[in-house]
Amino acid sequence: MILRSALNFEAKLGRILVSLLAFLVFFGMAEPGATQTLGVPVSPILTINSDRLFSESMFGERVRLEIEAEESILRAENRQMEAQLVEEEKQLTSKRKDMTPEDFRAVANAFDMRVEEIRKFQEKKASEISQLRESQEISFVSAARPVLEALMRETSASVILEQRTILMSTSMVDITDEAISRLNVAIGDGTQLLDGQP
Template sequence: MDRLFALIASVLLAFGPAGPGQAQETGAPISAILTIDSERLFTDSQFGQRVAREIAAEQSVLRAENRQMEAKLAEEEKVLTEKRKEMTAADFRAVADAFDRRVEEIRDFQDNKAREIALRQEREEAQFVQAARPVLAELMREARASVILEQRTILLSDNAIDVTQEAIGRLDAAIGDGSGLQRE
């Protein structure tokens, strides 16, 4: 999520400072500084919830595959161990080495699948940030803010300058779950 915050931080735009207050036509406060919880912005949005569901489903499939392969390989190992009694040491070593190579290949293949899932998560977060930029920039303009800060990096602030919920609502209205966005 720190990467997500870093990407969102790039949205910061410079506008003149404003006095405290509430914008009449919007839910955005009038303030030179706004705060946002970037993790909640993603996870509570329709977009983030869709991504979480899809990633969880992919991980579930991968875990099921891994369990199946583990069971199959354990059975093969058991059979191989029983055959050892009937084989010469050299023959057994050759068969065992081939089995070990196959296990490593399977492990590498499954690890690559896990890395692809993680990369997909990163790509989705980057896509979200691209889609969020104009929405966050509009919130800044309406609030006449100079900066949006990550809420978790601030020791103490007035909750009135937190625009997370407002941003989530606007993002949901603007992009929904993001499934209709053009992928990069």
């Protein structure tokens, strides 16, 4: 009787422990096959937030400030040119009564062509700013690859997944903060990567 009670108690305790482990795994407090080593999880699968990886790194912060500066300059140029063109249009309209229809049409067409040329030139500048952002992001990905590969080796991971594509995961396998920290040490704001570039 006592032996049977002891066996029942052990079986019940085993079920409770299994349930507790399942609860902890589900709510991110434990994970089978994953352990922490110096703040880095040892897991076959890691996750990363690539937006944060870029934007919160020193490299990404430098790029953001440079792009904002270029866009600010472009907006100021656009406002200045717009004011200038509005004034020229007013002057052209005021001269209309002193011109023949043919002369006014020729001057108006020339003005329209100039406006179109300015618009295309400013759009080209905007496109160049966008291309600058894209080229910097490509440089960042290239510079980040060795850091991420090192993290994969340390954690025995076989894959790093983008968090945005995952329905559910625990914070234990998120290496975003660690990757940002290591990238800041490895490449800083990335200005040294620009040496030798035109």
